[in-house]
Amino acid sequence: MYQDKIVVVTGGSRGIGQHLAEGYSKLGAQVVVLDVLLSEYSGIDFIKTDLADVGSVDKAFETIEQRYGKVDVLINNGAIANFNKPLNELSYDEFSRVIDVNLKGAFACCRQFIRLNQEQTYGRIVNIASTRWNQNESGWDAYGASKGGLVSLTHSMAISLAASPITVNAVSPGWIQVEDYQQLVDFDHQQHPSGRVGKARDIVNACLFLTHPENDFINGHNLVVDGGMSKKMIYQDSLLNES
Numbered sequence: 001m002y003q004d005k006i007v008v009v010t011g012g013s014r015g016i017g018q019h020l021a022e023g024y025s026k027l028g029a030q031v032v033v034l035d036v037l038l039s040e041y042s043g044i045d046f047i048k049t050d051l052a053d054v055g056s057v058d059k060a061f062e063t064i065e066q067r068y069g070k071v072d073v074l075i076n077n078g079a080i081a082n083f084n085k086p087l088n089e090l091s092y093d094e095f096s097r098v099i100d101v102n103l104k105g106a107f108a109c110c111r112q113f114i115r116l117n118q119e120q121t122y123g124r125i126v127n128i129a130s131t132r133w134n135q136n137e138s139g140w141d142a143y144g145a146s147k148g149g150l151v152s153l154t155h156s157m158a159i160s161l162a163a164s165p166i167t168v169n170a171v172s173p174g175w176i177q178v179e180d181y182q183q184l185v186d187f188d189h190q191q192h193p194s195g196r197v198g199k200a201r202d203i204v205n206a207c208l209f210l211t212h213p214e215n216d217f218i219n220g221h222n223l224v225v226d227g228g229m230s231k232k233m234i235y236q237d238s239l240l241n242e243s
Contacts, residue, residue, distance in 0.1 A: 011078025128203070
């Protein structure tokens with residue numbers, strides 16, 4: 001399915017990104033990982049890239065152009081994903097760093113992807129957002145803002161690229177447990193209408209679906225992959241009854 005396709009995965013050296021890189025590689029794609037951390041998966045082309053540095057991003061895509069001449073799929077997965085801090089302690093520079101990597105970094109990659117995809121008849125951009133774009137917890141202000149911006153960027157780009165073969169969609173993961181899944185307890189799974197906590201494969205499957213060559217009518221969509229958790233009403237009484 002993805003033979004002869006060049007797939008770029010940002011943040012593809014660890015976590016969900018690593019599973020995405022492996023998933024596309026197993027289906028025959030030439031995967032290029034852009035990350036600050038070295039990719040240890042064989043068969044993957046790795047280019048060290050700082051998403052917050054537009055010069056680093058531009059250089060990475062210049063290297064891709066020299067090696068492959070095109071790009072077919074871009075998965076904007078790279079992000080500062082574990083940063084949470086009380087709002088009254090959050091500095092301007094810390095907030096800016098999260099936005100620079102998570103939102104501006106994705107935009108920088110999109111610009112270069114569009115340039116390298118101009119002569120192609122197929123193109124897919126998938127932005128990995130988060131359910132925190134819409135629902136959040138205290139202390140996740142910078143991360144939530146970055147993912148909200150990414151969802152909005154997805155919507156706008158789908159319109160701006162209407163004259164091209166490129167579709168632009170987002171995937172918003174909920175609780176995805178990449179490691180130590182066996183250590184979760186029943187209560188963790190019971191919070192989800194689907195009856196379990198998410199796995200990395202759930203995000204891989206979503207991306208493979210959205211980037212399928214025949215799926216050109218799904219455009220500008222934010223696909224929430226959370227086992228239905230964000231649709232579940234939480235009342236104070238229910239929390240008291242469970243304690």
